Amino acid sequence: MTMDEDERYVHGKPQNSFHKAVNIPDIVVYPRSEEEVSKIVKACNMHKVPIVPYGGATSIEGHTLSLNGGVCIDMTLMNRVKALHVEDMDVVVEPGIGWMELNEYLEPYGLFFPLDPGPGATIGGMCATRCSGSLAVRYGTMRDNVINLKVVLADGEVMKTASRARKSAAGYDLTRLMIGSEGTLGVITGITLRLQKLPQSSVVAMCNFPTIKDAADVAIATMHSGIQVSRVELLDEVQIRAINLANDKNLPEVPTLMFEFVGTEAYAREQTQVVQKIASEHNGSDFVFAEESEEKKELWKIRKEALWACFAMEPNFEAMITDVCVPLSHLAELISRSKKELDASPLTCTVIAHAGDGNFHTVVLFDPTREEQRQEAERLNHFMVHTALSMEGTCTGEHGVGTGKMKYLEKELGIENLWTMKRIKDALDPNNIMNPGKLIPSNVCF
């Protein structure tokens, strides 16, 4: 526990978010057990003190902001693996463990956890924001990969959401209700995760296209081919320029697709050939693929570090990262319309899409000291959200609502949906202590 000003400031400041801090927590606590979390929450509930659960703080929509001061519960000391069940292909962990540390732990057992958000993200935070990443196209999102949760509810009671069976029809799906609830319904204190076997073999491939629409069309055709690609990532020419700059590379600065295929050696290769054929039918060129471990790492590193590469173009700028997602048939149109707007903007903007899911990010770089640049970034964000909503899409594919996306929810989901969320929130957290001011717009009333 600390009331140290610096620590409170660090915890109040959005780490990776373009949202501004308006307040800092009054206190930061570092529980080491579920019992401690329960005691903290009980006390807060009694005195009606706001709580902000805090993990890796890699979320970007203002989820960890302490809008009303109160208690920041930093979960990072609860980072143990409690039980690994190799035969069941599941693992029980505390929320503060990072997904990268977890995968290091799992590797000797031939297992891995197949979600790959930003480095530093913790499993608890990933549950809270319903995160996904580039592998979701094959393995699903956090929603699909959690077997059960332990949750400290607003009254301090500890709830188990489900048994450890992989499948169950026993009651309301409280596991999924908590996943994506962003700390507004409880503090996650334990997680049982589904694991996957490390693939026997994999191939990483890259291909260039004359237009971004060609690239998007190939991503769509790949999904329709029935092939279970494990990654299909789209990068635009500006993003490739950033990568060249940051890594001293010489890649053709054109729209590019990156694929990963996994399976047995023969099957990974067969998939590669199918997609190579699809690409060639859509003006794809320079199809390269790697089967050697070092080569694959090198290719994949480019994608993994894409965000950081952007800062090579504008080192003192901040990034607004957009996150819309649409039904696949609308992706090419969404990207084309967005690109036109982005290219016409004075700001530097790059495109990175998890194209197999219809999930489309842009990195909009702006000078944080210049308000008109922040506003222009906001305008571009609005434009893409509204375009996506007009295509039956969502304002957030994987980054969550936080404070940043609340204003779009009514348009996306309708007021009846917000009423239902509010009724659930009021029922489970009557004193509104759990991460207040996030996810549910404050103007929702019955």
Next chain:
Amino acid sequence: MTMDEDERYVHGKPQNSFHKAVNIPDIVVYPRSEEEVSKIVKACNMHKVPIVPYGGATSIEGHTLSLNGGVCIDMTLMNRVKALHVEDMDVVVEPGIGWMELNEYLEPYGLFFPLDPGPGATIGGMCATRCSGSLAVRYGTMRDNVINLKVVLADGEVMKTASRARKSAAGYDLTRLMIGSEGTLGVITGITLRLQKLPQSSVVAMCNFPTIKDAADVAIATMHSGIQVSRVELLDEVQIRAINLANDKNLPEVPTLMFEFVGTEAYAREQTQVVQKIASEHNGSDFVFAEESEEKKELWKIRKEALWACFAMEPNFEAMITDVCVPLSHLAELISRSKKELDASPLTCTVIAHAGDGNFHTVVLFDPTREEQRQEAERLNHFMVHTALSMEGTCTGEHGVGTGKMKYLEKELGIENLWTMKRIKDALDPNNIMNPGKLIPSNVCF
């Protein structure tokens, strides 16, 4: 709308369930649109009249019983396909459409919906009970295959749970909250389903084992091989005897595994070889496989009609179907312990397991005119549920809670979980009109 006694009786009687009807609905209504459902629910809410949503009535845990009379809303006239989006691989349907009719509709487009519960089940009912079936091992359960729902809430308002994007982090997962809520939170009036490409190629295989433990071990080893089998079903020697009787077959009456492998032609064959090797390492014999369409249908028909085959042994009996599910490592032990109990019972019992998921059914045949036989069937059911719960499993893998499994929920999930369910139920249905007396035990109070 009808108040005809026969229709009310038919709707009050459990169709496929061993639960006894204690009442019948006062009225049966057949809405043809969401607006009509909304009006019905509004009126019922105003007058505090209980509602039972009714689909194919294939559920077996008493979900459709009219415990308190009231209004039975038969949804089967709302059975249209509203929109098929081939490019997005999704379809928007009304709840009354059956999964088999839907698949007939989809076949010309090269698409299918990959869940296969009992024939006659409707998509709405499958959502309400969070059903799955033999393909869940590859494609997941209803939870994983629904993009969004339209739901008429207890106050008659119509809610959309989510956009049509495949992935979203926009707010509480109300889609998943409704899936498995068994009509206790609202009436489902529209469903957007994820579809799959019909596999290019498939192989069906069968293999015999000296003991049921050997068969279970092979199912487990198959899951661990990293192969994405699309079906792995275990049948015991009694079930095979029933199949022989019903179909005039001569299959070896020993524990048997049935597999399906899908993918490209080469990959389906490669998977078959891997599993054949695994089976041979665990005392498997007579490994046969079929690649021809007719042959495959013939093999698979055996499994599909397994339940009906049981009645060939005892034509005038009823069946109690059990439905526990455990972490995979416990499956062999669970089946072995259960088999000992079943074999010692005077009743005829067969075993059918979705072995890849750890989901294990038995069909317990009893003479409904003899109360001691019903009680013996209940005793066997209890035994298996308690054994599964002692192994961190669930009392219901896919059949749901209804009235039949309520009594096990506190042991499985803990009272804090039941409190949370009750709080949500009270918040969304304050007059307790939505399928009252189901899912949440009536003795849960705060």
